[in-house]
Amino acid sequence: MVLFSSCADEKDQEEKEKVTVSAAIEKEIRFSRTYPATAVALEEVELRADVVGYVTGIFIKEGQEVKKGQLLYQIDPTRYEARQQQAASAVSIAESNLERIKKDFERYERLKAEDAIAAQIYDSALNELRNAEQELNAAKSELENTSIDLQYASIYAPFNGTIGFSQVRMGSLVNPGESLLNIVSRDDPMGVDFYPEERYLNKFLELSTYETTLEDSVFTLKLSDGSIFPHPGEIEILDRAVNRNTGTIQIRVKFDNKERKLRPGMSATLIVNETENESVILIPQSAIKEQMGEFSVFVVENEEVKQVKVETGRNYQDKRVIKEGLEPGQKVIVKGIQKVQDGDVVEIIEEKES
Structure with a gap:
């Protein structure tokens, strides 16, 4: 009988499963x-032509940094310079014509005050003055338009930034609103x-x-x-x-x-x-067992296994947050959980901290 009892004890000792455990830790972490x-x-701008013409100047290296106001492209300004000069001449003529008509009208006004001129002549002079003023305004508007066109023939950097690949080459014909020259973006x-x-x-x-x-x-x-x-x-x-x-x-x-x-x-x-740290309990993810949507872990106390239901939270690196079910310091099985059941007596191996 003594021999039988001794053999039984040895058999029980041999049947103990070896499991690796890790302690639940409490830690301040920032999720x-x-x-x-x-x-x-x-800030990003597409550089497009606002006037029609041939590209006669490209003053950038693709991919380079550009400064606000830097000249980037030139569209042939010849026709716009000619139109501007023509419009400027028209303004000069209109100004001279208005000045002449204004002097005549002033003379007619003095005659009218003396009742020495027919009303029809005075009214005709007044209409001529108004027409001359309108002609001058129209000439000035045309001069402004031609000046704007001439200005648009030169394309400048709208701000400091980096320019991309040029979409046109020297001699390319560009059309207003259609032809993309390049893109500039602020860095x-x-x-x-x-x-x-x-x-x-x-x-x-x-x-x-x-x-x-x-x-x-x-x-x-x-x-x-x-x-x-x-x-x-x-x-x-x-x-x-x-x-x-x-x-x-x-x-x-x-x-x-x-x-x-x-x-x-x-x-x-x-x-x-997150803006603030949070105190949480962490265990290795390998310790968690899921079944029918519920989570549990095997806790070892005095070499005895106890299955405990837990409420899990977010992942943190290779660990999982435990909201409920565990206290700091409790040892959970991380290797060998598939070989044990609730109530088993096991031989534990402490997991080495990495």
């Missing part, structure tokens, strides 16, 4: 959400557009007035190469309405872009951080 985002220029600051769900609208309305630094930034940008953009962002625009088809709202975040690392059209990941 964040990520959104796919696209860089956009806050600094730069916008980033993303589309959160409408349920987060109130949160972003609050964040629109929140001031941050890079160390305490709400909006952080991860570039496509995995690097973090070196400046914090702030909300520039919230769209006026929610998209009915997608249930999302367009939001634009502004970033300083002094280093010119952002270019329009670039893809990035926008990280939206």
Whole structure:
């Protein structure tokens, strides 16, 4: 009997399952959400011809930075210079004609005051004066129009920015309103557009007035190469309405872009951080068992397994937040949960912290 009892104890010892456990930890963390985002220029202008003519000058290097007021393109100004000179001459003639008619009319006015002129002659002189004034106004308008056309024959940079690939070459014929010459966009600051769900609208309305630094930034940008953009962002625009088809709202975040690392059209990941830390209980995700929409974990106390239902929260790195069901320090099984049941006695192995 002693031999049988000894063998039974050895058998029980051999039947203990070895499981790896990890302690539930309480930690102050700052949650964040990520959104796919696209860089956009806050200011972008299409340069189009406003007059017809041949391109006679291209004064830019494609892709270069340009300064406000810098001459970029020249459309043949010859015809517009000729029209301006013609219009200027017409103004001079109209002014001389008006001056002559005005002197005649002044003489007729003196004669009328002395009742020494027929009313018909006076009325005719008055009409001639009014016609001369209108002719001068028309000539001045034509001069202004020709001056504007001549001005439009030279295309200047509307602001400091970067110019793209030229859509025309020397000698190209351009037409007003139709021919695209190039596109200029402002580099600094730069916008980033993303589309959160409408349920987060109130949160972003609050964040629109929140001031941050890079160390305490709400909006952080991860570039496509995995690097973090070196400046914090702030909300520039919230769209006026929610998209009915997608249930999302367009939001634009502004970033300083002094280093010119952002270019329009670039893809990035926008990280939206919470403004305050939150104290939560964390366990490895491998410890959680799901069945019929309910979540549970196996807790080990005095080498005995106990299955406990838990309410889970958000993911955090390789761990999961536990809202209810666990206390800090409790040990949960992270390896071997498929081999144990409630009430089993196990041999535990402490998981090494990575």
